[in-house]
Amino acid sequence: MKQSVSDRIFIVTVYAVLGLTALLVLYPLFFVLIASVSSPQLVLSGDIWLWPRDITWRGYEKLFANEEIMRGYGNTILYTAAGTAVNVAMTVAGAFPLSRRDFIGRQWIAGMMVFTMFFSGGLIPTYLLIKQLGLLNTFWVMIVPGAVSVWNIILMRTFFQNGLPFELQEAAAIDGCTNLRILWRIVLPLSAPILAVMVLFYSVGHWNAYFQALIYLSDRDKYPLQLILREILVQGETKDMVDVSEGSLSGSVLDVESIKYAAVIVANLPVLLLYPFLQKYFVKGVMVGAIKG
Template sequence: MQTRTFKLDSDKLFDIINIGLLIVITLIFLYPLLFVVSASISDPLKVTNGEVWLWPKGFSLEAYKTVFANKDILIGYKNTIIYTVVGTAVNLCMTIAAAYPLSRKDFYGRTPLTILFTFTMFFSGGLIPTYIVIGKLGLLNHFWVMILPNAVSMFNVYLMRTYFQSSIPEELHEAATIDGARKLTTLFRIVLPLSAPIIAVMILFYAVEYWNSYFNALIYLSDRAKFTLQLFLREILVQNQTASMIQPGQNFALKQALLAQSIKYALIIIANLPVLMLYPFAQRYFVQGVMIGAIKG
């Protein structure tokens, strides 16, 4: 009895310590987000003076009004949404097209293709050769330059392939073959409906990558009408171009200095809000897909 009591007390102690650590870690990661939100809607003078710690002080939406008054931000938002939607669709189709055949043991040439695909994960042509190839293909400053060069990620292909191998029973494929179903019929009517978790993971991975992408736009795009949101944010934050977003007045320099800080925080919220809104809906599938695809393989 004493041993059992000690064991129960040890379990409770472990739970208390574990919950306490999780609460501390949650607060550590949650505080910067709360601070950024509060700073973006606070009085710029109080933000500059360091008076904002957690809750907003001197409620003001001037930063958001200034940001959305800039036409470049709206153009970047529109372009990024288009790149993200179209690019994610293309990436998902390409990933499925590569992962499903590689997951089938009866696929002829499976091993050589796997080795070839793996080679591309570790070696690439480099930036300059890639730029020359894209130029020869006529993709420079073109819509598809943001999508086609990164049309598939081999890491995601292997992740989806592992999911197909470990989570779709071989008996289902055999039953479909006996019933006269072809490979494409099996894929679209059996495999994909059972692969919602890994599909959700792929959508989240690709969508976040496109949403945060700015390097390809920086290298391959010169037309500002095709710039991404992140590229415009980079101009504002790194190159200090907030002056073009503020109407000159009597206290122009002071207003610029004060509002610049709030604009930076507002831009962070605007840039990350769509991803933050997407993740809760995909969280259940995200955890399930990553765990099944990564552990059982």
């Protein structure tokens, strides 16, 4: 179809704006990457813009040589893997019954769950509850309090209702399938898009979580990576990674700068690697699960 001049101007404008937006979003990530392998002195002086110069891996060497960083990395991987598994299982367990037409009281139960999205007890009552449950300073304090998200249950329930014909479940029930077998053999295999979205949402949330650890954990051996990085980036606590005896104080400050940039790359790399594998499901899962009718 032939485009008018105004249409062409509009398309060019849209591409220009999107290109500028992409540049503004991607350049800081690119700068952190090249700064992490460039001479910290050149980075501090502002001589690094587009390409790395005087490439050095000192920041990564210092980072990976620190035991707390490696322990925090392992803790974060454990919290993310276990937490995501619990989250997805609980979300499916909550969304599937609420999506069934023959489940009596499902609207009332859904309403009670939505109520918790707008009103909560607050931080102090939550802390006292977790303390009474004996979860303080334990592995489970990073998993149990956030075991399920009401918003994600609603999203998955909507997908089950609108994305999967209920007649499939009725036909399976006529053939003698139990509800659990219907869920395992029919519903879940057809729900790859929404499951991928849930895995991405929950895993990114666990990977970036630090506030729960800051409030509920006191043992540094249980600290996740993000809490260690917070100390490095915000509080500047890099004394264990920087050996002042190797040179002057200015040299140690340069090491601190290299460590900061390297820490940002190390912390975000796993999430960046996870997204391409789930990208093909992401848009479909969100859009289908958001349709109401």
